Amino acid sequence: MKRYLILAASAAIFAALPLSAQEKPVFPAPGEIVAAAKAEEWVAIVPSDLLVMELAPDAKGNPRRVVIQLMPAPFSEGWVGNIRKLAAAKWWDGTSINRVQDNYVVQWGDATEKKALPEGLAVVPESGYTIAAEKWDNPGFQGARAASRSGPDEFDDGLIDEPYAKKAEHWEGWSFGSDFKNVWPTHCYGMVGVGRNLSPDTGTGAELYTVIGHAPRHLDRNIALVGRVIEGIEHLSSLPRGSGALGFYEKEEERVPILSVRLGNEAKELPAFEYLSTESASFAAYAEARANRRDPFFNVPAGGADICNIPVPVRRKPVK
């Protein structure tokens, strides 16, 4: 808790911000910082790294599309590879959303648990939940960390206090925890993970869930995270909660049919998506503003934030 450092860092960031006509410091809201980011600070998401899930239309006949961005290698790549094969085999077509537990997860897959899986799926060991830190601490990341948040010691970057890891940080568009030996993705709102049975079963990737409540970070390193919902999460988070144990739907008619799941490069009418580079100056200013709100609504800047309260901005690429 080195709050004085946060204030010092803040002053440096604000000095670079434009001043108003009255020469008073301008304190934009995080969303305003994102909106003002330069075009070159946004990174295109390759369509083949997207998973597009079409649910049956809602009661009013409106289509329900959920777009998921898959995690980049080397994270969870065994499961992500399986998911690509399952999508190519159209395996999820005709399956359903079977579980909605309030403040926790929405889960989908084969409710019958009898549908044959495609051949060639990898069996991924528990060691795949994390990757060795040396694979992660590449020069590019180190440079971004030094530039954006030089902390007093390796355990504290002065912005994010972290109960679930020795360090948590954003990198290349995602957030990760680390104990300096290993690195792992974090269970934040909208993250997509691989359902499994008891350890050491790690799941195939056929049974998936997304977080719809407060970040269940205790699942980090205990379940594989394979992506995040970047559009349409409201089609999942606003579903009726299941009345069975763990929020499972008890009646077949409660389940929400999944019409299809395709990789983005095989989906129809998919817009282009992009995320704000977590190594950009605008992201650093955005993260600082999330941790220290000083826009007009606020009286007291918090002085810090948890990693899941600094979500990476993702948007449809603006049409010129």
Next chain:
Amino acid sequence: MKRYLILAASAAIFAALPLSAQEKPVFPAPGEIVAAAKAEEWVAIVPSDLLVMELAPDAKGNPRRVVIQLMPAPFSEGWVGNIRKLAAAKWWDGTSINRVQDNYVVQWGDATEKKALPEGLAVVPESGYTIAAEKWDNPGFQGARAASRSGPDEFDDGLIDEPYAKKAEHWEGWSFGSDFKNVWPTHCYGMVGVGRNLSPDTGTGAELYTVIGHAPRHLDRNIALVGRVIEGIEHLSSLPRGSGALGFYEKEEERVPILSVRLGNEAKELPAFEYLSTESASFAAYAEARANRRDPFFNVPAGGADICNIPVPVRRKPVK
């Protein structure tokens, strides 16, 4: 991040747990610890400290009741007093739920913004967002803190790392942040707060919201928290998201009518509720288990938790 202390504390707690037939340590899940708590570890919630909101029935005709527990004095007592007056005046009857923003809040009140408020509501200053620590650090609390989590220093109790305060802790059934000068309630899932306009307006209590996503802790000390939903939050969290700015419903017919809001002592057929004493041995074991999952599903205990990932257990009092 003094993880070794957490492990030391854990060993002490586990030593007190029953051993299985094989004399191996038993690692119950947090829910199992709560289920095994003694009857005397539960604290009755007085009906007059409850607010009962009846929404219009859902599309299938099912009733929708939301039960809110009001914050105890001295926290937010100016606003809580106003809320008691508004309920007594039946002010919310005929108002509606007007805003549902994904991963953020559901908000209700008078959509017309023209309904006259009852006389005698207090105008509460911003100083009411916190209370002086000396009012909070009573002997009972100090004793419970010493018994359950003796930390190495005043900034770290060894269990909860806290980005938004110098310390966060449970006390008498609620969670609070503190900078040792002042104490304030925390914006966790299900907490209920007072909508307001720009500072220094602090709102009356007529416009309320509840958190339905990842804890927006940056709102701590910036908005008054007056209670928490203890039953029926799914009637709010599963509502369709609003398509307007900030998640407001754009059409009048999208709003969900509020039939009535009454204090619990004036509500019909209200069951008895109770919470697990945060000063009890079972709560300490539960909190430790939330921070260090070792039940069979888990491979890696996190070694810590954020305060909002240790929600206070609340239940209907079991009928004998």
